[in-house]
Amino acid sequence: MPSRQSHRHRTAALWRALVMALLLPVPTALAEAPPPEPATAGAADPQESPQEKPQAGPPEEPVTPEAVAPEPVAPEAAGPAPEDHETAPMQQSAPPAEIDTPPAERQARSGGPSRAPVLIRNAEPSRRRPPGSVPAEAPREGQAPQRGLGSVSPEEPRTLSEDDFGRWERNAQQCEIQIEEQPESPPERLPCSGVRLDQQLAGLLSIRFLPAAQEGSAPSHQLLFAGVLRPGSQPMRCRDSRCEPSWPVRVQLSALATTNVRTLGLPQARVVQGSCSLESTRVICTARDREGGRWQATVRW
Known part of the structure; x- marks a missing residue:
């Protein structure tokens, strides 16, 4: 009789330890560590409390959500809770600064008119236009209009073409x-x-x-x-x-x-x-x- 009662106490203590291990949050260090070897029924102590065996692994049989309902994870273990989207704006990475982008192109990218465009004066050398080149967009304020194809620039004088007739x-x-x-x-x-x-x-x-x-x-x-x-x-x-x-x-x-x-x-x-x-x-x-x-x-x- 004493051996049967002790065996029942050991079995009940083992199941309580397994259930508490599933309900309690697992520390990060323990989650990354390899699972320990399962203890045998003869080595278990009936007087041990359930809190002293949190490292016991889950049973081989899958546990259904109906049998065990997990408790809400504490904020300290799972990390800081996300902020409310309605009260706090989502933090986004700052968009890259535009380099001398025309207002029309900047408005098309952002989906609306830009309120305070930021222009970088010291742009990269590869993005700068060489002196004397004609910009692709319309002439800006204070800029001379583009000449037609038939005109001749003063920097390049017109030379007579050699013909054979x-x-x-x-x-x-x-x-x-x-x-x-x-x-x-x-x-x-x-x-x-x-x-x-x-x-x-x-x-x-x-x-x-x-x-x-x-x-x-x-x-x-x-x-x-x-x-x-x-x-x-x-x-x-x-x-x-x-x-x-x-x-x-x-x-x-x-x-x-x-x-x-x-x-x-x-x-x-x-x-x-x-x-x-x-x-x-x-x-x-x-x-x-x-x-x-x-x-x-x-x-x-």
């Missing part, structure tokens, strides 16, 4: 055109007023002898020779369609065209063979076609 023209003191369309016919001599060189592409050149003013119904012809530069000749140097020849120039002719200026007729083109010699003081061109026709023009200034 253009024109050179010179009036003549002596100019004459000789046309002999038939081999046996006498040549027709016509005056001219000057010469014009047109370069549509580097290496191609056309020599145009301009007609002179004639009185009455006298014919007035314009003669045009076209060909390519011979080896050793340089194309004209052009800027903004204004050219300057590189004397001397030799041209191998391949075509010509004649136009009667008075009748306003269509040009008569022919395939010819010939050459032009361009010097700093004169131009001489001579060409022949397959039928035996001959054309020659000479100009001096």
